[in-house]
Every structure is written in C-alpha cells, then in structure tokens.
Amino acid sequence: MSDRYIDFANSSIGHRVVGALGLPTPVRLERWQAGRLRPIEGALLIGGGPLTEKVSALANRLTDTIYSYGADPTLATAWIPGHGQKLKAVVYDASDLVQVDQLKQLREFFQPLMKNLDHHAHLVILGRAPETLSDPFAASTQRALEGFSRSLAKELRSGGTLQLIYVGEGAEDQLEGPLRFFLSPKSAFISGQVIRLKACEAQVMDWSRPLSGRKALVTGAARGIGASIAETLARDGAEVILLDVPPAKNDLEALAARLGGRGITLDICAEDAAAQLIEHLPDGIDIVVHNAGITRDKTLANMTPEFWDAVLAVNLNAPQVLTKALLDSGTLRDNGRVILLASISGIAGNRGQTNYAASKAGLIGLAQAWAPLLSERGISINAVAPGFIETQMTAHLPFGLREAGRRMSSLGQGGLPQDVAEAVAWLAQPGTGAFTGQALRICGQSVLGA
Ligand SMILES: NC(=O)c1ccc[n+]([C@@H]2O[C@H](COP(=O)([O-])OP(=O)(O)OC[C@H]3O[C@@H](n4cnc5c(N)ncnc54)[C@H](O)[C@@H]3O)[C@@H](O)[C@H]2O)c1
Structure with missing residues (x-):
C-alpha cells in the first residue's frame, strides 16, 4: 500500500504546506538497487580510538573517498569541517572511553559534522560491551554510549541512521560485514540499535555473492x-x-x-x-x-x-x-x-x-x-x-x-x-x-x- 503522506510531503506544494503547518516531512528512504557494488556512494569519515586502524584497513573496499577526523592523519585525508563533500557515512571508535570526562570526545567529534551530513547518511559508533568490562566505571562509560547513540539517532534528518556496535574480544577483524550492512542503504530502516559482535571463524569469501554455496x-x-x-x-x-x-x-x-x-x-x-x-x-x-x-x-x-x-x-x-x-x-x-x-x-x-x-x-x-x-x-x-x-x-x-x-x-x-x-x-x-x-x-x- 502506498504511503500518500510521504508522496504529498515530498511534492513541491506539499512540502510548503507541511512546512507551514510544522508537520514532519519524512523523506523517501534510499534503498539498495540491483547492480550496485559499493556499500557507500560518497564520503566516509573515520575517527576516534584504536579500532580506527582496523576500519581504515578495509575502508577502500567500502568507498573511494575516505577522510579521518581526530584520528591518525596518516590513515586518510584529514577532514576539515565545512570543507569538501558532505558525509555519507561515519564510523567513530569510542571503545577506549573509560571515564566520564572522556565522553566529551563524543560531542567534540559529532558536533561539527552534524551540519555536514549528506542525505541518507549512515553512522556507526564502536564500543566495548559493558558486561564484558570488570571496571564498573569503564562499564558505565561504555553503557553511556547507548543513551548517546539512541538520542543522536533521533536528531538525524533526511533518512539518516545511527547504530552502536559493541565489538567483542576477537571480533575486531570481523567488522567488514557489519559495516557493509550498517553503512549502506541495506539498513535504511534500521536506526538507534545496539549490536553485540562476537568472534566468528566462518567468513564471507565473495562480497558480491556472500551466500554462494549455501x-x-x-x-x-x-x-x-x-x-x-x-x-x-x-x-x-x-x-x-x-x-x-x-x-x-x-x-x-x-x-x-x-x-x-x-x-x-x-x-x-x-x-x-x-x-x-x-x-x-x-x-x-x-x-x-x-x-x-x-x-x-x-x-x-x-x-x-x-x-x-x-x-x-x-x-x-x-x-x-x-x-x-x-x-x-x-x-x-x-x-x-x-x-x-x-x-x-x-x-x-x-x-x-x-x-x-x-x-x-x-x-x-x-x-x-x-x-x-x-x-x-x-x-x-x-x-x-x-x-x-x-x-x-x-x-x-x-x-x-x-x-x-x-x-x-x-x-x-x-x-x-x-x-x-x-x-x-x-x-x-x-x-x-x-x-x-x-x-x-x-x-x-x-x-x-x-
Ligand atoms: N507486516 C508487518 O508489519 C510485520 C511486522 C512485524 C512482524 N511481521 C512478521 O513477519 C512475518 C511475515 O509477515 P507478512 O506481513 O509478510 O505476512 P503475510 O500474511 O503477508 O505472509 C505470511 C505468509 O505465511 C504463510 N503461512 C501462514 N500460516 C502458515 C502455515 N501454517 N504454514 C505455512 N505457511 C504459513 C501465509 O500463507 C503467507 O504466505 C510474520 O511472521 C509476521 O508476524 C510482520
């Protein structure tokens, strides 16, 4: 059944009427089309802690345009807020935040980019599952990421989504599958979710046909x-x-x-x-x-x-x-x-x-x-x-x-x-x-x- 409100709100007259009445304007979500190869069609920004190295190592299989912000500048071109193209995807590694005062790094990283996101941008925050940490303060700091990410997901506009992925011990080398999914239009209708990844031996051999032979x-x-x-x-x-x-x-x-x-x-x-x-x-x-x-x-x-x-x-x-x-x-x-x-x-x-x-x-x-x-x-x-x-x-x-x-x-x-x-x-x-x-x-x- 077609959603007539979306059709109306995205028409030129409807857009004006809906805006004047202060009603929400949901955008038609971008979805994966047959024949597409790259998970991200646009710029990917990577920043944060130690897992950025793992993400940078696989990033060129996700997109051609990679920037870093606040991370090791040798990993990618440094991103300058307000310059260059809008961001289609963002990965921020918060896995090394273990004290309350470090949480301000979230604000410092995300604030400048909120006005530089492209339509249908997909954001991912990486962390460590609180239940796996023995230090109560570190566990509480990592749990804080849930509240932050669920709230920020609600502030995104134009079909933007955000997920928090808690990366388990040994799962650091298995980020490609989740990032291919959560940074692409395949996850267009998923937002504000918390995902726990564990280590897994089986791997995808061919990303163009990941279920081949099954x-x-x-x-x-x-x-x-x-x-x-x-x-x-x-x-x-x-x-x-x-x-x-x-x-x-x-x-x-x-x-x-x-x-x-x-x-x-x-x-x-x-x-x-x-x-x-x-x-x-x-x-x-x-x-x-x-x-x-x-x-x-x-x-x-x-x-x-x-x-x-x-x-x-x-x-x-x-x-x-x-x-x-x-x-x-x-x-x-x-x-x-x-x-x-x-x-x-x-x-x-x-x-x-x-x-x-x-x-x-x-x-x-x-x-x-x-x-x-x-x-x-x-x-x-x-x-x-x-x-x-x-x-x-x-x-x-x-x-x-x-x-x-x-x-x-x-x-x-x-x-x-x-x-x-x-x-x-x-x-x-x-x-x-x-x-x-x-x-x-x-x-x-x-x-x-x-
Ligand atoms: N549509 C939604 O918004 C929604 C939301 C949440 C969950 N789901 C779940 O997703 C699944 C699919 O939903 P849908 O909207 O496509 O439903 P649907 O009614 O369009 O399709 C369900 C299919 O299941 C088959 N089926 C029912 N009883 C069966 C039986 N005893 N043996 C074999 N086949 C049987 C039906 O013949 C039908 O083809 C369901 O489990 C549903 O509860 C749907």
Whole structure:
C-alpha cells in the first residue's frame, strides 16, 4: 500500500504546506538497487580510538573517498569541517572511553559534522560491551554510549541512521560485514540499535555473492516479507527452498521458478510437518528463516481459544518444533543460521495482540536461550523484530492505527519488505555468526518499546 503522506510531503506544494503547518516531512528512504557494488556512494569519515586502524584497513573496499577526523592523519585525508563533500557515512571508535570526562570526545567529534551530513547518511559508533568490562566505571562509560547513540539517532534528518556496535574480544577483524550492512542503504530502516559482535571463524569469501554455496529454507515465502526474503537470499547467491501452505501453491511455485529454487507446500502446524520437511531436505540446509506468521487480534476479554491457539501454534510452536527436528536429524548443517521473524509487538506489547505479542516475545526468548548451546556447532540463532512494514498484513489495519504505526518512529514512515529481507540476508552470511542470541529491530527507531 502506498504511503500518500510521504508522496504529498515530498511534492513541491506539499512540502510548503507541511512546512507551514510544522508537520514532519519524512523523506523517501534510499534503498539498495540491483547492480550496485559499493556499500557507500560518497564520503566516509573515520575517527576516534584504536579500532580506527582496523576500519581504515578495509575502508577502500567500502568507498573511494575516505577522510579521518581526530584520528591518525596518516590513515586518510584529514577532514576539515565545512570543507569538501558532505558525509555519507561515519564510523567513530569510542571503545577506549573509560571515564566520564572522556565522553566529551563524543560531542567534540559529532558536533561539527552534524551540519555536514549528506542525505541518507549512515553512522556507526564502536564500543566495548559493558558486561564484558570488570571496571564498573569503564562499564558505565561504555553503557553511556547507548543513551548517546539512541538520542543522536533521533536528531538525524533526511533518512539518516545511527547504530552502536559493541565489538567483542576477537571480533575486531570481523567488522567488514557489519559495516557493509550498517553503512549502506541495506539498513535504511534500521536506526538507534545496539549490536553485540562476537568472534566468528566462518567468513564471507565473495562480497558480491556472500551466500554462494549455501542452501536456504524460507517459510511463508509465497508473498509479503517471506517472498522478499527469498528474492534477497537468491540475489546474494543462496539456493532457495520456499515453503507455504497448499492454497498458496501457484504463487509459491511461480516465485520458486523465477528464483531458480523449489517450493514445498506444507502447513507448518501439521502433525507430521517435521518429518515431511526433513524428507524434503535430504541434502541438508544452511539457513532456516522462520517467517510464516499470522495475526488473530482481539482484546483478551474477547479472545477465543481458537484465535489464541492458532497464533501460538504457527508463530511459536512450529519454529520450536521444526528447528529442533532439523537440528536433531542433522539436516541443519554446522555453521548454520536460524532467523526468527519476531515483531516489536513482542518487545513493546500491543493492545489486542496478547496472543501475537506472546508468540513473538517467545521467539526472542528462543534465540537468547538456544544461542549458547548452538554456538558449539558454529550455528547462530537470532530474531528480527520488524516494526510497521507495508504488507497485506498492515494494509488491513484501520486508518488511525496504520498512520500511527507509520509515523511513530524517527524515520516517520513504514518500512518495506525489502528492509526486513536485507537484514535477514545479512544475518544469514557466514561471518555474521559473530552476532547470535539477539533481536535486531527493523523499525525506523519506532517509539514503541524503544
Ligand atoms: N507486516 C508487518 O508489519 C510485520 C511486522 C512485524 C512482524 N511481521 C512478521 O513477519 C512475518 C511475515 O509477515 P507478512 O506481513 O509478510 O505476512 P503475510 O500474511 O503477508 O505472509 C505470511 C505468509 O505465511 C504463510 N503461512 C501462514 N500460516 C502458515 C502455515 N501454517 N504454514 C505455512 N505457511 C504459513 C501465509 O500463507 C503467507 O504466505 C510474520 O511472521 C509476521 O508476524 C510482520
């Protein structure tokens, strides 16, 4: 469904009307286009502490134009505020800030560049996870980065985004994957997030096809977000297997044929679903995306047992049972990736969605609980939590709820299925085993549950 407010606010007359009324003007976000090669098309500024050396070493694979500010000037051309081109991407290493008075370095670094950011600029701050630091003052200083970065993300304009990445011990050499994702339009609808990276042995061999040689299963793939995930995984080189209910057979098989993959028609809640699935995957699988999901909204006072049971069965029980069966049978290979489609409803709660929010919170819990056990086999498991995404599911919402869902975020609009698909494709990469047991919100920094 098209967002008429964005169309209006970005028209020449609409822009004037919206400005005169003091209303927000969300910009149309820049997204990754087929055929693009460079993650950053424009200037990258690097500054801060010791990790700048690691970032500088890979920066020429991200863009041609690299500046440094306040860092070792031998690493790149020195940036002078107000001169040269506007900044399309910024990486600031705050990992060595361990005392309160050092936090002013954040203000000193970011203040001059706030008026020199290009449209759709992507910013990343690097730090060390507070829970890994034994000195309480250092841990508190690193935790302060969260408040700073979430607030600064809310001050960005023109589609700008900002994330904080806590870099774990041994993960310093694995920054390329996250930076390729978070400094590019692939993460256009993600902002204000805190990401924890751990060390990971598996690495991407070819950045133009990072999923080459990997086999991926996507449930609920006949339409909406699932179809977009299947397309994006295939674009990145994966062989895709698409699953959906028997009534969706025609759409499913048409998409599977277009992507050079195959379709499986199966109700994931069928009693023998696990056995059937394993039978369909005799050669094993590397990536499982549990995307199939339903809503049956009612306030609890009016919730029928059927509505409750259906949502919990599809959204939570089936991913639990199927993942366990794929693991126990050895169908999910070592270094595999499991990605669960949660929702910000599962974080913030939502009126009329006790069943849905319980199921989605359960998925986040599943990722957290299973991650340490699966890491022995190099398998990562994560949840993604989309906010308001423009699909058939949200097109059916009443007008008021739909508008609130779109506007109550820093980016002032709904996301597209592509935004979720790009995040899933990043989580599916070999090197992203460094990220596990977490919930990545794809919500334009929605105020819900923030
Ligand atoms: N659209 C949003 O704003 C939004 C926000 C947060 C989370 N999500 C989640 O993202 C996922 C995809 O959402 P969408 O908007 O694309 O939904 P959608 O309704 O457009 O698509 C869901 C797909 O899942 C399939 N499916 C449902 N039950 C199934 C079953 N028992 N067995 C096999 N397949 C089944 C459907 O046939 C359909 O093709 C869902 O898990 C949803 O909860 C969506």
